[in-house]
Amino acid sequence: MRRGSLADVKESVEAIIGDVRKNGDAALFALTEKFDKQKLSSLQISQEAIDAAYDEVDPALVQALIEAEARISRFHELQMDKSLWLEETEPGITLGVKTTPLDRVGAYIPGGRAAYPSTVLMTTVAARVAGVPEIVLCTPPPVHPLTLVALDIAGVTEAYSIGGAQAIAALALGTETIRPVQKIVGPGNVFVTQAKMLLREYAEIDFPAGPSEIGVLADESANPAFIAADILAQAEHDPNAACVLVTSSERIAHDVGTEIEKQIASAPRREIMEKALAHSGYVIAGDQDLAIDLMNEIAPEHLSIQTVDPLATLGKIRHAGSIFIGPYTPVACGDYASGTNHVLPTAGYAKSYSALDVHHFMKRSQVQMVTRDGLDSIGDIIELLAGAEGLAAHAASVMIRRS
Ligand SMILES: NC(=O)c1ccc[n+]([C@@H]2O[C@H](COP(=O)([O-])OP(=O)(O)OC[C@H]3O[C@@H](n4cnc5c(N)ncnc54)[C@H](O)[C@@H]3O)[C@@H](O)[C@H]2O)c1
Numbered sequence: 001m002r003r004g005s006l007a008d009v010k011e012s013v014e015a016i017i018g019d020v021r022k023n024g025d026a027a028l029f030a031l032t033e034k035f036d037k038q039k040l041s042s043l044q045i046s047q048e049a050i051d052a053a054y055d056e057v058d059p060a061l062v063q064a065l066i067e068a069e070a071r072i073s074r075f076h077e078l079q080m081d082k083s084l085w086l087e088e089t090e091p092g093i094t095l096g097v098k099t100t101p102l103d104r105v106g107a108y109i110p111g112g113r114a115a116y117p118s119t120v121l122m123t124t125v126a127a128r129v130a131g132v133p134e135i136v137l138c139t140p141p142p143v144h145p146l147t148l149v150a151l152d153i154a155g156v157t158e159a160y161s162i163g164g165a166q167a168i169a170a171l172a173l174g175t176e177t178i179r180p181v182q183k184i185v186g187p188g189n190v191f192v193t194q195a196k197m198l199l200r201e202y203a204e205i206d207f208p209a210g211p212s213e214i215g216v217l218a219d220e221s222a223n224p225a226f227i228a229a230d231i232l233a234q235a236e237h238d239p240n241a242a243c244v245l246v247t248s249s250e251r252i253a254h255d256v257g258t259e260i261e262k263q264i265a266s267a268p269r270r271e272i273m274e275k276a277l278a279h280s281g282y283v284i285a286g287d288q289d290l291a292i293d294l295m296n297e298i299a300p301e302h303l304s305i306q307t308v309d310p311l312a313t314l315g316k317i318r319h320a321g322s323i324f325i326g327p328y329t330p331v332a333c334g335d336y337a338s339g340t341n342h343v344l345p346t347a348g349y350a351k352s353y354s355a356l357d358v359h360h361f362m363k364r365s366q367v368q369m370v371t372r373d374g375l376d377s378i379g380d381i382i383e384l385l386a387g388a389e390g391l392a393a394h395a396a397s398v399m400i401r402r403s
């Protein structure tokens, strides 16, 4: 996603948000008809529809979702902090942190160009492991049966068949049917991402997670066919997907190009891939350190490291959403089944945001407990500093306890 591309749709997204703010559910029905060409009878997805979806999908796919869910749960459980820690940092002064899940969050699941049951697991399992009691999901209609099965397996508590900027507006502002959430997570196209950015005043967001990206760092030791396959895998998401190979080897750059031509010929989503590749490319860097510097500047959503000593390369990486190391770690591992989260910052935002994890669904309160002796040990400092700021009542709140 070019950062500028958000600006291109700002006006139209503002109009959609204004419509939802003014007309609530009626706007959601009308906008769904306009953008998704679907006439809904109800916004909410019923439990009957979810139960019926199991009969429509291959049991092997249900089993695959169950196994992916278990791995995603395990990885996210490893991220959990203690719900409370307290430590006496000096005599009479005990400090700590209490961690609490958010009450109600919204997950956006894209559904325009592909169905994303895997994204249901990524967004909502992280929220469930964090302990969020109300997990609300929005995805554009028609909703794929596997998406319905995934939301059931993940433990989503409410689901609505609406998409685009109108779904984000409904989650942030609320309508007659949908109560607002505290935070909205999940990827989407430019309309979705722009709406998330514009509505942060009402609901916090995870980060901009737009069209998919891959950066590949490769040296002479890399396998060009594997690299080409990973590039095409991300290119097939969206015509706006972006792929860049940075290598110190001219031969590798040439051979990856040849492999891409070979593999794309029979790819079912060739048309989307070609558009994505039209604004993607490769760079031949003078040496490996220059290649790494450039990749840090790009800060890709996914970084694939295909070098002879990948762990040494990893040590020099500062900015990337999710990092895939070695020839047998295709990005698709993290997209579906290894357990890491595939909701990641794009458009260079990996410089300042982290991959979606349990911490996005929690907040931390500081805690302190000071005894009379503890207050004596810091009382003079507080009284002096409060006096210097002209805040006499602050000083008095300490003095009254010490006198
Ligand atoms: N970064 C990540 O973590 C991550 C993960 C998965 C997918 N993705 C990306 O998510 C994106 C999904 O995009 P998508 O389009 O398939 O699905 P989407 O659900 O994001 O967008 C579809 C919605 O866009 C709205 N829309 C379409 N045209 C519009 C218009 N002209 N005006 C206003 N609204 C309009 C419609 O309401 C529709 O429901 C892809 O770019 C994919 O690469 C990113």
Ligand SMILES: N[C@H](CO)Cc1c[nH]c[nH+]1
Binding pocket: 116, 118, 119, 211, 212, 213, 234, 237, 301, 335, 342, 343
């Ligand atoms: N690669 C995407 C994130 O950019 C996630 C995904 C979902 N399904 C397949 N891939």
Ligand SMILES: [Zn+2]
Binding pocket: 212, 233, 234, 237, 335
């Ligand atoms: Zn993918």
